[in-house]
Amino acid sequence: MTWLTYLLSAVFALATPTHAPATTKWTVIVGGATADTSIYANAFFPQTIEIGVGDTIDWAFEGFHNVTFLSGAAAPPLAVPEGDKAYFNPQMLFPAGGRSYDGTGFYNSGVSGPDGKLSYTLTFTKAGRYEYDCTIHAGMRGIVVVTDKPTGTPAAALKRGRAEQAATLAAGRAAFARLAVERHGSTFVVPLLGNSKQRYSVLRFTREPLVIPLGSTVTWAMRDTFEVHTVTFTSGEKPPQFTVPEPQPGGGVKVLLNPKALTPTTATQYDGTGYVNSGLLFPPGNPGKLTASFSLTFTKSGRFEYWCLVHADVGQRGIIVVQ
Ligand SMILES: [Cu+2]
Numbered sequence: 001m002t003w004l005t006y007l008l009s010a011v012f013a014l015a016t017p018t019h020a021p022a023t024t025k026w027t028v029i030v031g032g033a034t035a036d037t038s039i040y041a042n043a044f045f046p047q048t049i050e051i052g053v054g055d056t057i058d059w060a061f062e063g064f065h066n067v068t069f070l071s072g073a074a075a076p077p078l079a080v081p082e083g084d085k086a087y088f089n090p091q092m093l094f095p096a097g098g099r100s101y102d103g104t105g106f107y108n109s110g111v112s113g114p115d116g117k118l119s120y121t122l123t124f125t126k127a128g129r130y131e132y133d134c135t136i137h138a139g140m141r142g143i144v145v146v147t148d149k150p151t152g153t154p155a156a157a158l159k160r161g162r163a164e165q166a167a168t169l170a171a172g173r174a175a176f177a178r179l180a181v182e183r184h185g186s187t188f189v190v191p192l193l194g195n196s197k198q199r200y201s202v203l204r205f206t207r208e209p210l211v212i213p214l215g216s217t218v219t220w221a222m223r224d225t226f227e228v229h230t231v232t233f234t235s236g237e238k239p240p241q242f243t244v245p246e247p248q249p250g251g252g253v254k255v256l257l258n259p260k261a262l263t264p265t266t267a268t269q270y271d272g273t274g275y276v277n278s279g280l281l282f283p284p285g286n287p288g289k290l291t292a293s294f295s296l297t298f299t300k301s302g303r304f305e306y307w308c309l310v311h312a313d314v315g316q317r318g319i320i321v322v323q
Pocket of ligand 1: 203227228229230308309310311312316
């Protein structure tokens with residue numbers, strides 16, 4: 001560079017302080033819930049967003065999720081065994097990848113904190129159609145289409161996202177409103193509701209305490225493809241934590257999946273005493289043929305409280321009244 005061009009470029013730099021190329025910022029909402037936390041949206045809003053090459057997306061979190069670009073690889077497993085313990089897979093919990101994405105590599109936002117809030121930003125450098133997932137909620141997927149000439153605006157995309165989120169939460173509320181316990185003779189079936197098309201999960205068992213005659217059996221049946229739940233009677237004890245953070249000596253933290261929450265107990269009857277746990281209940285028809293229902297026969301009259309240990313902190317608690 002000659003002294004002249006050097007001088008000129010210095011002058012231009014002074015004259016035009018905003019020298020960076022204009023990139024557009026887009027917003028995608030992650031999740032969402034009703035105010036009473038009974039309905040969770042397990043989706044990205046809008047589900048599909050079209051942006052320009054060089055543009056940036058900011059994911060605004062409203063719940064416990066992550067944004068993961070797998071770039072065609074398989075999703076990491078939820079749990080990592082270590083001896084006789086299992087830990088939450090760190091690949092789901094902690095950030096990975098850089099600030100810009102070209103369709104390759106493993107990128108993860110990490111998960112939101114206890115308040116459900118997190119912001120994750122990524123710049124897209126190459127045209128293409130990119131799928132991404134929340135690896136915590138199997139089937140929660142969004143699409144980014146990167147083109148030379150996007151057709152919409154960030155404001156319109158955000159408005160569409162808000163409308164999609166409202167529709168999802170309304171569908172969940174309607175499903176919870178018409179939740180019906182089925183009765184087959186002396187067996188009562190409580191459905192655990194969720195809908196992968198409308199993209200919600202109901203994080204409640206029943207609207208009202210379930211009243212059953214003495215000697216009845218209750219079966220909790222998974223009908224939700226997104227979630228895992230437990231059915232856990234603690235007989236007055238505080239429900240155990242589902243996850244236990246273990247700070248590491250060298251920094252960082254490992255998240256233990258509490259064996260007390262994971263491990264099913266053997267009882268098939270309940271008389272109001274002791275600790276009775278279904279262990280994790282998985283979506284129906286899951287490939288691993290993991291348990292998707294739990295049954296318990298009630299042998300004493302009384303009013304009994306139970307919990308989902310995965311969602312106890314958002315109020316997933318039920319009551320059975322045996323008469
Ligand atoms: Cu649950």
